[in-house]
Amino acid sequence: MSDTTRLSLFEAARVVARRDFHAILFSRAFFFFLLGPLFPIIIGAMAGGIGGQVQRDANTRLVAVAMSEPDAQAMVEARARLAPQIGMALPELGIASSAERPEAILREKGRNYIAVVSGTPGEPQLTGPQDSIDFWRGPIALIAAEARTGTVASFPAVRENPVATSVAAQRTDRIRTAQAGQLLLFLLMMLLAGMVLSNLVEEKANKVIEVLAAAIPMDAVFLGKLVAMLGVSFVGIAVWAVAGGAIALLAGNALPQLPEPALGWPLFIAFGIVYFAMGYLLLGSLFLTIGGMAATVREVQTMSMPVTMAQLLVFFLAASAITSPGSPLEIGAAIFPLSSPFAMLARAAQSEALWPHMLALAWQALCVILFVRFGAMIFRRRVMKSGKGGRARKPQFGKAR
Numbered sequence: 357m358s359d360t361t362r363l364s365l366f367e368a369a370r371v372v373a374r375r376d377f378h379a380i381l382f383s384r385a386f387f388f389f390l391l392g393p394l395f396p397i398i399i400g401a402m403a404g405g406i407g408g409q410v411q412r413d414a415n416t417r418l419v420a421v422a423m424s425e426p427d428a429q430a431m432v433e434a435r436a437r438l439a440p441q442i443g444m445a446l447p448e449l450g451i452a453s454s455a456e457r458p459e460a461i462l463r464e465k466g467r468n469y470i471a472v473v474s475g476t477p478g479e480p481q482l483t484g485p486q487d488s489i490d491f492w493r494g495p496i497a498l499i500a501a502e503a504r505t506g507t508v509a510s511f512p513a514v515r516e517n518p519v520a521t522s523v524a525a526q527r528t529d530r531i532r533t534a535q536a537g538q539l540l541l542f543l544l545m546m547l548l549a550g551m552v553l554s555n556l557v558e559e560k561a562n563k564v565i566e567v568l569a570a571a572i573p574m575d576a577v578f579l580g581k582l583v584a585m586l587g588v589s590f591v592g593i594a595v596w597a598v599a600g601g602a603i604a605l606l607a608g609n610a611l612p613q614l615p616e617p618a619l620g621w622p623l624f625i626a627f628g629i630v631y632f633a634m635g636y637l638l639l640g641s642l643f644l645t646i647g648g649m650a651a652t653v654r655e656v657q658t659m660s661m662p663v664t665m666a667q668l669l670v671f672f673l674a675a676s677a678i679t680s681p682g683s684p685l686e687i688g689a690a691i692f693p694l695s696s697p698f699a700m701l702a703r704a705a706q707s708e709a710l711w712p713h714m715l716a717l718a719w720q721a722l723c724v725i726l727f728v729r730f731g732a733m734i735f736r737r738r739v740m741k742s743g744k745g746g747r748a749r750k751p752q753f754g755k756a757r
Contacts, residue, residue, distance in 0.1 A: 369576040377588060389592070419471045434500075434503035447470070450469070578735070582641060644735075
């Protein structure tokens with residue numbers, strides 16, 4: 357192929373991306389890769405549901421009343437009168453069915469008493485573990501005082517003035533959403549970015565990469581592979597999102613609800629997708645560079661470990677800056693390329709300004725181009741042995757006559 361008929365950079369990248377996308381998407385390995393994360397999610401959801409039920413069954417608010425029948429009835433009625441005003445701050449009361457000592461009542465089979473109140477409403481005695489006594493002493497004293505008077509206590513009417521939220525509550529809620537967004541972004545990138553590395557190592561082993569580099573620019577090969585892997589990653593995320601949505605529908609209100617981010621859910625999700633793409637391309641370009649420098653799979657594993665550990669530090673940097681928006685730490689995390697997607701996604705949850713995102717996306721796109729060109733240059737010089745000319749040597753299939 358002559359230089360005049362060579363494909364342009366983006367056309368060549370499109371060819372490589374289409375080839376890799378179809379080769380990976382319709383492989384059996386990718387099918388099992390999709391199934392891999394679903395099992396922990398399903399098992400985690402089942403374990404969470406069972407654990408929640410066990411926790412609800414294990415935690416009890418039931419206090420036994422071991423008093424004379426009139427006093428016990430007065431305690432139960434007093435609790436019923438106070439409940440509309442105090443609610444969950446009061447324990448549940450159950451009249452003990454036996455005249456045993458309080459210690460024996462706590463050991464009764466089939467009962468689930470957390471403590472026993474005995475004596476009289478005028479001199480109540482609370483028996484139980486020390487932490488239970490400390491927790492329920494005040495509510496039991498209040499019930500006993502109400503039972504002693506035998507009349508409905510006079511509570512002043514509280515005039516309600518509800519507001520949607522406060523600044524402090526809104527900030528706390530948005531920090532929760534920012535943390536959840538950062539964690540999900542990090543887990544997806546760590547789970548999916550490794551495919552870039554394994555694909556390049558495989559093609560280096562069977563010499564496919566040398567054939568591609570002889571036909572099209574190495575920059576196009578790297579860019580095409582990154583775009584193909586990004587497309588495959590979006591397919592995987594879509595499958596996992598459908599499975600997660602089905603689990604969420606089955607769980608109903610059992611799952612915790614995240615507060616709405618500052619930009620609203622549609623824009624926040626859109627920025628999450630874009631920042632995942634940028635973060636994936638940045639990390640993937642580093643993995644491609646490592647794959648280009650490594651000669652064996654063992655070298656790839658050894659060289660990729662520092663990058664993975666560094667990515668953990670980058671994530672912690674962005675996570676630590678959540679609570680101080682606008683600080684030098686947060687601005688530095690937004691500028692540093694590898695932490696920028698995490699920091700800016702957190703900002704999307706906390707701030708309504710849009711212009712910082714436009715600036716950050718332009719900066720991240722520039723860094724992707726620089727990383728790809730640097731990785732391609734390293735690959736040409738260390739693997740293809742093409743020297744300063746920058747063009748890979750074409751395979752020699754025979755000696756000249």
